[in-house]
Amino acid sequence: MALIDVSEYENVNISSIDSQHLRIIKIINTLHDVMGFEADNTIKVLLKQYSKVLQKSFETEEKYMKQVNVVNYISHKLEHDRYLKKIADYTEKVDSGSAVVDEGFVKSLRNWFINHQEFKDKKIGKVLYSKGIR
Ligand SMILES: [Fe+2]
Ligand SMILES: [Fe+2]
Structure with a gap:
């Protein structure tokens, strides 16, 4: 079963933000599915993708926030910014072999995403939507 049920994802109603959020969810779910089964290299590649997708998503939100x-x-x-740094630090540890991608770590990704979505992104979604941004 997927760690984050996509059908339960609540849209912020801004298409670029929602599609980037879905990419974030997809990587979290994939990491959850493959941890412990796939070679370390696959996990490392996924972690790097996760950082890139996060960065892109944050840039989009920040651009809109500044715009309005x-x-x-x-x-x-x-x-x-704090979260990107946290993920970069963890990735470095995984690369050097001093940390692993385990259940606890993947669940922390889910929790951060759900929390951030609930308390930050939904709020900006409403503001952007009211300004006619889709
Ligand atoms: Fe977001
Ligand atoms: Fe955000």
Whole structure:
């Protein structure tokens, strides 16, 4: 069973943000499916993809937030920046063999995503939608 049920994903109603969120979910689900089965190299490649997709998604949201002057831009961006750093640090540890992608780690990815989506992204989605952005 997928770690994150895509059918339960609640859209923010901004198409580029939603499609990037779905890519994030897909990588989290894939990591969950293959951890412990696939070679370390596959896991490392997936982690790198995860960083790239996150970065792209954050850039999109930040561009829109600046465009419409969203009030909580700074705190939202800070949350993005801190998370990218956290993932980069973990990736480095996995690369050097001092950390592994396990159940706990993959669940932490899911939790961050769901939390961030609920308390940050849905809010900007509403603001953007009200300004006519789709
Ligand atoms: Fe997001
Ligand atoms: Fe965000």
